[in-house]
Amino acid sequence: MANLHDTPGALQALQADIYREKILQARKLTLEQRLAHVFELSNHQFGMMLSGAMHRVNTQDAEIGWKEVCRWMKRLDKVRDHGFYTTTAPDNQ
């Protein structure tokens, strides 16, 4: 079977198909249902992160796992906030 990554056009078409499906699924939902999905996805994401962190640091202790998740999130915040936020007030404040 050919590797899609070897044919950029086919890969783009696949990406467009996946994105189109996401759009059409979201359109079928009400605003309230989409909001519920945000909460469900967010809770699920942290559950997955906890599992990954516990595996990464080789522990069965969830508290240790959460500490690792917190460490990851702090690093991620630094990367994402870099250049966008500062604690130095502008001259007029």
Place this chain on the structure above:
Amino acid sequence: MKLEELAIHVIEAAESENVAFMAVGAIAAGAYGIPRSTRDVDLLVGIEMPGAVNSLIRKLSKMVSFDNQVAFDTITWGRRHVGQSRSNPPFKVELFETFDDPFVSSEFSRRVQIYVPMLNRKTWLPTPEDVIVQKLRWGRNKDLDDARDVLAVQGPESLDMSYVEKWCSLHETLPRLREALANIPPLE
């Protein structure tokens, strides 16, 4: 704790302290676009009542630990208070103060109240047009994706595009708007 429990707590605290607010960030974008996960409960909060934001922070302090130092975003220099939930998971609460900016004033005045069954209460959201303008103004990758998703799911034909274009023109983000629209695949 689940994200919705934190959101309920934050909304109740804002209401009890009479702080006008609306949910922004991934919650607002997900309401109109393609839902995605987030770790944040982000609120844009009114500052009409002096000290109200600090009262809100104190009210939340049992559940959320806020940084002592306020942060400023480097695009508009708006003030941002960042907190993290004291219990796991480490959700964040970000309070963005309204300020003297024509667009922020416009989006806040146009906010809409909706009932959210999962929260079993009403809350305030920006309009989809204001989510698009705000996200294009910020312009980080996830913001641009969110703006494109809202445009795609709502459909330009059902949005007030003249309002979106007016603000994008003022913010000099029309190229971002055009790119977002161009990246929506044909849906038929």
